[in-house]
Amino acid sequence: MSPRSASVNEERRRRSRERLLQATVDLVAERGYEATTLTDIADRAGSARGLVSYYFPGKRQLFQSAVHRLMHQTLEAALTREPRTEDGQELMARAIDAVLGLAADSPVVMRAHMAGVLQAEGFVQCPEQQRLSVLLSETVTRYGSPDVEADYPLLRALLMGAVFAVLMPGAPMPARRLRAELFQRYGLAWEYGVPPDGEPSGGTGQEDSPLQWAKSLK
Secondary structure: OOOOOHHHHHHHHHHHHHHHHHHHHHHHHHHOOOOOOHHHHHHHHOOOHHHHHHHOOOHHHHHHHHHHHHHHHHHHHHHHOOOOOOOHHHHHHHHHHHHHHHHHHOHHHHHHHHHHHHOOOOOOOOHHHHHHHHHHHHHHHHHOOOOHHHHHHHHHHHHHHHHHHHHOOOOOOOHHHHHHHHHHHOOOOOOOOOOOOOOOOOOOOOOOOHHHHHHHOO
């Protein structure tokens, strides 16, 4: 039997890594971060335990990469959904709704992620995080920012702050209210993105003043 080509081996490694990342998100959502072990993850992914250490230096790094993958997949799906658009305001609205939606759809995972980022090991740089960064930067660019290098980290901070506020134990803020604040800051009509009480739009609905609908939520 002839040896596998480099491209075949690379694809096998990619798929193996993807299975580990997906298994991590699934198990943490089911059991919580502390109750999920690396052995559990390897078993769920159908991989040898040693492969986890081959791809990731530890559980926290694996988990952060898994969450960044979840985030960039969710964001990419929102930005490219039908109807496709190049409208910068609609894309910004979709990005905000996608990230806020993760707090509602994956609260256990996102709460554990926020806690990990605030711990001593800090923020993990990985290919999944880099992909998320590219998507957010492109969104800021299409929105029309004159200074993407300054506005991208601000958007990232605002989105993560909103997720943290939604998931704050004992004192959560309503996602609807946070959406209103973010939409007002970026001058977006409430009908853009995925309105809480309506169908997803293509960014062509009747635009109300951001101040008007923000006041209506008070």
